[in-house]
Each structure stands twice: as structure tokens, then as C-alpha cells.
Amino acid sequence: MSLLEVSGVTKRFGGLIALNGVDLAVGRGELVGVIGPNGAGKTTLVNVVTGVYYPESGRIIFDGHDITKTPPHRRARLGISRTYQVPRPFNNLNVLDNVALAAMYGSRRISVRGARELAMDLLGRVRLAERAQDYPESLSVVELRKLELARALAQGSKLVFLDEVSAGLVGDDLREVLSVVKDIHEGGVTMVMIEHVMKVIFNLTERIIVMMNGQKLAEGKPSEVASDARVVESYLGRRWSEI
Amino acid sequence: MAAFLIPSYLLSTALYGLLFTSIYLLLATGLTLIFGTLKLVNFAHGDLMVLGAFIAFLFVTLEGWSPYLAMIPAVLVIAGFGVLIYRFTLKPAARTSPVNMILITIGVSYVLENGLAYYFLPVYRTGVEIPSPLRGTGILLPGKVLLTYDDLSIILISWAIMVALYYWLFRTNQGIAIRALSQNPVGASISGIDASRLGYLTFIVGSALAAIAGTLYGIAFTFDPFTGILLTLMAFAVMILGGVGSIPGTMVGSAIIGFAESFISYYMGETWGEAIAFIILALILLVRPSGIFRGG
Amino acid sequence: MSMSAGAGKRLKLPGSTYIKAIAVAVALAIITAVSRMWGSYPTLIAMTIMVFYVYSLSWSLLANTGMVSLGQALFFALGAYAYGIFVVSYGVNPWLALFAGPAVGALAGLAVGFVSSKLRDWYIGIFTFALTPAGYALAVSSQLSPWTAGAVGLTLPAFPLSLGARLALSSALAFAAYLVILLIKNRRIGFALSAINDDETAAGTIGINSRLYKTMIFGISGYMAALAGAMFVALYTSYVAPDYFGYPDLEYSVWPVFYSMIGGMGYPEGVLIGTVLLDPLQNWIRSSLSSTSVVGGNLALVIFGLLLIVVLLRAPKGIYGSVARYMETRRARQAR
Ligand SMILES: Nc1ncnc2c1ncn2[C@@H]1O[C@H](COP(=O)(O)OP(=O)(O)OP(=O)(O)O)[C@@H](O)[C@H]1O
Numbered sequence: 001m002s003l004l005e006v007s008g009v010t011k012r013f014g015g016l017i018a019l020n021g022v023d024l025a026v027g028r029g030e031l032v033g034v035i036g037p038n039g040a041g042k043t044t045l046v047n048v049v050t051g052v053y054y055p056e057s058g059r060i061i062f063d064g065h066d067i068t069k070t071p072p073h074r075r076a077r078l079g080i081s082r083t084y085q086v087p088r089p090f091n092n093l094n095v096l097d098n099v100a101l102a103a104m105y106g107s108r109r110i111s112v113r114g115a116r117e118l119a120m121d122l123l124g125r126v127r128l129a130e131r132a133q134d135y136p137e138s139l140s141v142v143e144l145r146k147l148e149l150a151r152a153l154a155q156g157s158k159l160v161f162l163d164e165v166s167a168g169l170v171g172d173d174l175r176e177v178l179s180v181v182k183d184i185h186e187g188g189v190t191m192v193m194i195e196h197v198m199k200v201i202f203n204l205t206e207r208i209i210v211m212m213n214g215q216k217l218a219e220g221k222p223s224e225v226a227s228d229a230r231v232v233e234s235y236l237g238r239r240w241s242e243i
Numbered sequence: 244m245a246a247f248l249i250p251s252y253l254l255s256t257a258l259y260g261l262l263f264t265s266i267y268l269l270l271a272t273g274l275t276l277i278f279g280t281l282k283l284v285n286f287a288h289g290d291l292m293v294l295g296a297f298i299a300f301l302f303v304t305l306e307g308w309s310p311y312l313a314m315i316p317a318v319l320v321i322a323g324f325g326v327l328i329y330r331f332t333l334k335p336a337a338r339t340s341p342v343n344m345i346l347i348t349i350g351v352s353y354v355l356e357n358g359l360a361y362y363f364l365p366v367y368r369t370g371v372e373i374p375s376p377l378r379g380t381g382i383l384l385p386g387k388v389l390l391t392y393d394d395l396s397i398i399l400i401s402w403a404i405m406v407a408l409y410y411w412l413f414r415t416n417q418g419i420a421i422r423a424l425s426q427n428p429v430g431a432s433i434s435g436i437d438a439s440r441l442g443y444l445t446f447i448v449g450s451a452l453a454a455i456a457g458t459l460y461g462i463a464f465t466f467d468p469f470t471g472i473l474l475t476l477m478a479f480a481v482m483i484l485g486g487v488g489s490i491p492g493t494m495v496g497s498a499i500i501g502f503a504e505s506f507i508s509y510y511m512g513e514t515w516g517e518a519i520a521f522i523i524l525a526l527i528l529l530v531r532p533s534g535i536f537r538g539g
Numbered sequence: 540m541s542m543s544a545g546a547g548k549r550l551k552l553p554g555s556t557y558i559k560a561i562a563v564a565v566a567l568a569i570i571t572a573v574s575r576m577w578g579s580y581p582t583l584i585a586m587t588i589m590v591f592y593v594y595s596l597s598w599s600l601l602a603n604t605g606m607v608s609l610g611q612a613l614f615f616a617l618g619a620y621a622y623g624i625f626v627v628s629y630g631v632n633p634w635l636a637l638f639a640g641p642a643v644g645a646l647a648g649l650a651v652g653f654v655s656s657k658l659r660d661w662y663i664g665i666f667t668f669a670l671t672p673a674g675y676a677l678a679v680s681s682q683l684s685p686w687t688a689g690a691v692g693l694t695l696p697a698f699p700l701s702l703g704a705r706l707a708l709s710s711a712l713a714f715a716a717y718l719v720i721l722l723i724k725n726r727r728i729g730f731a732l733s734a735i736n737d738d739e740t741a742a743g744t745i746g747i748n749s750r751l752y753k754t755m756i757f758g759i760s761g762y763m764a765a766l767a768g769a770m771f772v773a774l775y776t777s778y779v780a781p782d783y784f785g786y787p788d789l790e791y792s793v794w795p796v797f798y799s800m801i802g803g804m805g806y807p808e809g810v811l812i813g814t815v816l817l818d819p820l821q822n823w824i825r826s827s828l829s830s831t832s833v834v835g836g837n838l839a840l841v842i843f844g845l846l847l848i849v850v851l852l853r854a855p856k857g858i859y860g861s862v863a864r865y866m867e868t869r870r871a872r873q874a875r
Pocket residue numbers: 013016017018036037038039040041042043044045085196
């Protein structure tokens with residue numbers, strides 16, 4: 001049985017259909033990539049699965065529970081976490097406590113001291129340890145993305161959504177972040193990585209889903225997806241390496 | 244027959260209801276315009292109204308103007324005053340958190356009310372009314388109910404201004420731009436609308452409406468420096484009831500609050516009459532907690 | 540589930556927290572001792588400081604969770620009336636009434652909180668304000684006047700303690716309220732409340748049940764505000780009036796706003812500074828700056844209103860908050 005099963009999910013914003021009958025299954029231990037152009041509905045999909053928005057129709061099953069109408073905090077306790085594409089740190093807590101708080105309330109039972117230790121460890125792994133005592137408003141965009149990642153991983157979830165965590169990262173930062181993602185995944189955490197371009201996740205994932213206009217356009221192994229005519233067409237005029 | 248069913252009582256209470264409705268409509272339209280367009284929650288709106296009433300009062304009592312003429316200086320002064328308040332407190336406040344914004348407008352409200360009281364109370368002690376030469380004259384309706392010329396003028400002026408406002412919002416370029424701004428700030432700025440200039444314009448129009456409402460209120464009812472916060476909250480009740488930014492909704496909301504207030508005041512006393520608007524408001528928030536934002 | 544788990548999740552209080560708590564205790568003790576030696580008028584002033592400190596803490600607890608109460612006087616007045624009715628109509632022991640009466644405020648707080656937890660920022664302000672006229676109308680209504688004495692107000696028997704002992708009791712209660720805030724602030728829940736205030740959506744997706752917390756916080760705040768109201772009438776005025784509901788003007792609802800915001804809302808020590816500076820100032824302006832005390836009160840409110848605007852625009856964290864944040868950042872820099 002899949003860990004996450006999304007079936008026929010539709011989400012509207014006024015007249016705009018952001019998700020149009022989307023079906024999606026994520027198996028235990030998988031690392032799935034999701035790509036698609038701006039406005040494809042990728043972030044909305046994460047929002048609907050994490051409970052930020054409720055869909056107009058369709059069902060979401062996680063780990064055997066029907067969570068379609070479950071409030072966000074309970075989904076987090078069941079073991080779903082996420083990053084925000086536009087970082088949303090808690091500005092009145094320092095970086096360490098931002099991550100520690102996620103550890104305290106996520107899906108594991110942990111003492112405050114334990115939460116802070118775990119947070120420090122994660123901050124070290126995303127190379128943000130020296131900023132632990134600072135407040136988020138003093139962080140750069142790249143550092144905020146790393147904070148998002150550390151916070152999502154701190155929850156100890158079974159399923160983690162990463163919404164464009166690599167955007168804006170280059171060089172060592174990009175390599176580090178991707179290797180943390182890989183480590184955590186190899187530790188048994190199921191992941192869905194959303195990216196704007198495919199090359200970041202091409203070697204990382206076993207399966208890629210392409211979204212477009214609120215629908216699933218294609219799905220399959222990275223190499224299959226890359227050669228899919230419809231996908232190439234939808235990224236019209238782009239060379240493969242840019243996808 | 245039970246006292247509360249006597250037709251002439253019903254008629255005169257309904258007249259009061261219509262009077263409240265007309266005045267709340269002007270007040271709440273200004274509030275909803277400012278909130279819808281500028282996303283600004285202005286707790287000092289009712290105080291601008293009372294200040295307008297007081298300026299008209301001064302022109303009438305000290306200069307001997309007609310109260311309907313005194314509306315003009317009231318509008319001019321309050322519009323100018325509104326611009327100053329907007330420029331120096333509310334505009335910068337809009338950049339801070341919503342909590343701070345509310346508290347800043349509460350601060351403004353307190354400064355206006357108590358500033359007015361500091362000047363007003365030693366001279367007048369209690370509440371005042373704007374004296375009108377038409378007082379006591381009117382049309383005798385069935386059941387010996389007097390529809391005074393003042394009441395009639397207040398109702399006619401309110402609705403005439405609403406018609407003019409409607410025309411302005413829906414038929415002129417400025418009005419259309421303001422509505423565009425309130426519906427889609429990003430899109431509006433892309434299409435070259437000068438949001439800052441329209442912000443001032445909105446605030447001027449909203450303040451002017453408050454001044455007119457204030458003068459009319461002062462002709463019909465007594466007011467004192469502290470009437471403002473109550474009127475602000477009445478206007479919020481109307482706005483939440485009718486839906487932000489909707490003029491027909493504001494009309495319905497004003498009517499519900501206005502008539503409820505006059506009937507409950509008549510049968511249960513003025514204290515409950517004022518409280519009823521808030522009880523209705525609390526009930527609305529209970530059943531539609533998202534108010535107007537979510538859901539759509 | 541999350542609540543009970545809190546016990547095992549106590550944060551180790553950082554050293555500076557102990558120092559702050561001791562500083563607050565010393566400050567309260569000094570205010571008590573000095574005003575007592577000074578005379579009976581300063582003693583009364585000190586007593587209002589204690590009452591309004593408890594009251595302001597109740598308001599800032601909500602504000603720090605992103606909820607602006609504009610009707611906090613509802614709870615204050617409920618506490619005052621509960622105390623008065625318990626003592627006058629039912630002959631309850633004044634000590635018992637002082638602590639049990641505010642339970643009415645806690646219940647009201649839970650109910651208001653349950654609704655408010657679904658509302659967005661400024662709707663909470665309007666909703667809470669909307670309740671005060673109803674409270675006022677009930678207090679003056681003829682049906683309840685056998686208990687409330689209507690618009691006349693209830694005159695209460697004296698509390699069985701000397702003036703000095705009443706002040707000592709008030710400062711002890713003020714310190715207790717401070718400790719409650721400190722305890723909340725330094726536990727897991729304190730961090731969660733701060734997160735809810737910053738970003739409720741993000742707090743939800745990391746597993747924080749904001750509706751439960753908000754309701755609970757309203758209950759605690761309702762008790763504290765009601766306790767302040769009960770203290771005010773039991774220990775100080777011996778009289779309960781309908782205008783404690785903060786209606787038709789907002790006066791009783793707005794003092795804690797001024798004291799908390801100007802002092803420094805996120806910091807219980809800052810709220811103390813705000814109360815200690817502004818409450819006597821308000822009294823002083825009222826009595827000496829103007830010939831008639833009514834208008835003096837207006838002048839005080841004009842000044843406080845302007846002060847509030849300036850503080851909110853220039854230093855949103857208040858006097859204490861600005862200084863504390865500055866020092867914290869500097870310390871972090873040096874430690875690095
Ligand atoms: N809260 C919202 N209100 C209104 N429309 C929204 C909202 N959230 C998303 N949309 C719309 O839904 C559509 C899908 O948006 P979504 O953010 O899911 O796209 P995306 O695939 O994540 O795009 P990007 O690559 O830019 O992040 C867009 O047209 C967007 O404008």
C-alpha cells in the first residue's frame with residue numbers, strides 16, 4: 001500500500017482551477033520528483049496535502065488514514081512535513097528555536113533539550129550552525145531556504161515535501177543541501193521534491209511527475225519523462241538540459 | 244391592544260429606523276471603501292464623523308449658518324484632517340503588522356476623542372445637538388406621527404449622496420480605478436494605476452462621507468466627544484454584516500442594524516438598543532467566523 | 540495529548556530568567572515598602588499599580604498570541620461583579636470570593652476564546668469589543684438589578700485586612716501573575732504561542748494546534764483579568780460600577796493596551812515598567828495638571844494616545860523590548 005494516495009483532488013481559487021482532478025501515489029521510501037512550469041499547481045498540491053487548503057473534491061489518504069478533512073497540525077503529527085517555497089520563518093524565535101520547535105511538535109516525542117540538540121545537529125548539516133542564535137530577519141534568502149529545510153526535517157516525519165528548496169542555491173551550498181536530502185531519504189524518509197527544473201533531481205529520483213495547468217501531464221522514470229513528447233512540447237523551445 | 248402594536252408607535256419607530264439606516268449607510272460606506280481599497284482597519288472613522296458634527300455645530304452656533312450649509316466646511320476640514328491622519332499615522336501603520344495597525348488607529352481614536360473632550364466638556368458639559376431652524380416643523384402622517392423636515396432632509400441627502408457615490412464608483416475613471424485597486428492591487432499597479440494617489444483620494448472621500456454622516460447625525464441626535472467609538476463599531480457591524488466592499492450589502496447591513504437599533508431601543512431601552520448591533524455582530528462572527536475573507 | 544506532555548518538556552530556565560524574576564520581586568517589594576512608609580495615598584497608588592499590572596499581563600498574554608482584545612474589560616468587570624455578588628448577595632467569605640469569583644472570567648474567557656480562535660486578527664478586536672455593551676446592558680438591566688444594583692452599582696463591605704496588608708496581598712498576587720506568565724513563556728507552549736503569533740499557517744504545519752492553544756490562553760487571560768477586577772473592587776474601591784465594562788467609552792479596556800504596548804508587550808518585565816511609569820503618571824495628570832479631574836483624564840488619554848502611536852511606529856516592541864532585543868543581538872554577536 002502506498003504511503004500517500006491522492007485521488008481526484010480539485011482545488012479552485014475563485015474561477016481559477018489550480019488542481020484539476022489530480023491522482024497521485026507515493027510509495028513508502030520513495031523519492032519522487034515533481035516538476036512543472038509556473039502556476040502548474042505544484043505548491044497548491046503541497047498545500048492541499050498538508051492541510052493549508054482543503055480541496056473541493058477528491059480524497060487524500062495518508063498511511064491508512066483519510067486526512068482529506070484533517071486539520072494541518074494533526075497531519076503534521078501523523079508524519080507529514082513540508083518546506084515553504086517562500087520561506088515562512090517564525091521571526092520572534094531565533095534560528096535554533098525555529099528548528100527545535102518543529103522537533104518538539106512534529107511527529108516524535110522529544111524533550112526540549114533533545115529538540116535543541118537535534119536542531120543544532122540539523123543546522124550543522126545544512127551549514128547554518130553559526131547562525132543558530134540569530135533571528136531570521138537577519139538571514140539571507142539562501143540561509144532562509146536552509147532554515148526551511150532544517151525545520152521540515154526536524155519534525156521526524158514519514159513524508160517530507162520540499163518545495164523548491166534548491167532554488168537560488170549554487171556550488172557547495174547546493175551540493176550540501178542535496179546530500180542532506182539524500183542522507184535523510186536513505187535513512188528511510190519518503191520524500192517529494194518539487195523543482196522548477198529537472199536537472200537538479202534527475203539523478204536523485206526514481207520517478208518524476210510533470211504537472212501542468214493543474215493536471216498531471218506525465219509520469220515515469222527521469223529518462224522516460226525527459227523524452228516524453230508532451231513534456232518536451234510543454235517546455236517548448238527549451239533544450240533538454242534546461243528542463 | 245398591547246402597547247408595542249399600536250400602529251403610530253410602529254410608524255414612528257420605523258421612521259427612526261430609517262434615519263439610523265441612512266446615516267449608518269454613509270458612515271459604513273466610507274469605512275468599507277477605505278478598508279476594501281487600502282486594507283486599512285480604521286478605528287478612528289467614527290471619531291472623524293463626530294469631529295465633523297462638531298465643526299458643523301460650531302459654524303451653526305457661533306456663525307449662525309444653516310446646518311445644511313455648515314456641512315460644507317465640516318467636509319472640507321475633515322477631509323483635510325483625514326489626509327493628515329492618513330499621511331502621518333495610518334499610511335506608515337499599514338506597513339507594520341495588523342495588530343499594530345489596529346492599535347495605532349485606536350491610539351488615533353483616543354487622541355481625537357479626548358482632545359475633543361478636553362476642549363468640549365468644560366464648555367458644553369453634556370452632549371449637544373446641532374440646532375436646526377426647521378426643528379418641530381414637518382408633515383403630519385397618520386396616527387399623529389410627525390415626519391419632521393429635518394428627518395426628511397437627512398434621509399434624502401443621505402440617499403442622494405449614495406447615488407452620486409455609486410455613479411462616481413461605477414461610471415468615472417477614478418471610481419473604476421479605485422474598484423480595480425480594491426479587487427486586485429497587483430493587477431491594478433501593473434496596469435499603470437497610481438495606487439498612492441488613489442489611496443489619498445479614497446481616504447478623502449471616506450472622510451468626507453464621515454463628515455456628512457456626522458453633520459446629519461448631529462442634526463437628528465445628541466452627540467458628545469465619546470460617541471465616535473460607538474459609531475465606528477456600528478459601522479464595523481454594518482460592514483461585516485453586508486460584506487466588505489459591497490455597496491448593496493452595506494445597504495442591507497445598515498437597514499438591519501438601523502431598524503434593530505430603533506425597535507429594540509423603543510421596546511427594551513436605549514442600552515439594549517445600542518447593544519443589539521453588537522449582539523448581532525457577535526452572532527454573525529459565530530456562524531461565519533471567516534467573516535468575508537475566506538470561503539470565496 | 541500535547542498538553543500533558545508539557546510537564547516533561549520543561550525548558551531549563553536560563554540564568555537570566557532567574558535574574559529577571561528576582562529583579563521583578565525586588566521591584567515589587569520596593570514599591571510596596573516605599574509607598575507604605577510614604578503614606579496612605581501612595582499606598583493606594585501602589586495598589587492600583589499591582590491591580591493594573593495583573594490586568595495588563597492578562598491583555599499582553601493574548602496580544603503575544605496575535606489576539607488583540609478590545610473588550611478585556613468584559614473579564615475585568617465580570618471578576619468585579621462576581622466578587623461583589625458572591626459577597627453581597629450570597630455572603631461568601633471575601634477570601635474565597637476573591638479567588639473563586641474570577642473563575643467566571645475564566646469560563647467567559649474559554650467561551651470567547653473558542654470563538655476568537657477561528658477569527659482573524661482585527662475581527663477578534665471587534666468581536667471582543669462587541670461583547671462589552673452586552674455585559675453593560677446586563678449589569679444595568681432591571682431583571683438583574685437585585686444582584687447588580689443596576690446603574691447605581693454595588694457597594695461592598697470592607698475586605699478584612701488593613702490597608703498595608705491589602706497592598707502586600709496585591710503585590711503578592713502581582714508577582715504570582717508574573718510567575719504564571721514566566722512559566723508559560725519558558726515552556727514549550729510559550730514558543731508555540733510565539734510561533735502562532737508570527738505565522739499561524741506555518742505553526743499549523745509543524746504540528747501546533749493553534750485553536751486549542753488560543754482557547755486555552757483566553758481562559759487563562761480571562762481568569763487573570765477577572766482577578767484584577769476582583770482585586771480592584773475588593774481591596775481598593777469597595778464598589779462595583781457598570782462602567783468597569785469599558786462601555787460606552789473604551790477606558791477600562793484600553794489601559795492595559797497602553798501599559799503593555801508602551802512598556803513592551805512581549806516582555807512581562809516591560810509590562811511592569813509600562814504600568815509603573817504610566818499608571819501613576821495618569822493619576823498625576825488627572826489630579827494636578829487640570830482644574831477638573833474629568834478633563835485631566837482626557838488630557839492623560841491624549842498624551843497616552845500620542846505616546847502609543849509614536850511607540851508603535853518607531854519602536855513596536857515598546858521601551859523594554861527595544862532595549863532587550865538590542866542587547867540580545869549584541870550578546871549573540873559577541874558570543875560568536
Ligand atoms: N491562495 C491563492 N489564491 C488564489 N490563487 C492562487 C492561490 N494559490 C495559488 N493560486 C493560483 O493557483 C495556480 C497554481 O499555483 P501554484 O502556486 O500551485 O503553482 P506552482 O506550480 O507552485 O508554481 P511556481 O512554479 O510558480 O511555484 C496559480 O495560477 C496561482 O496563481
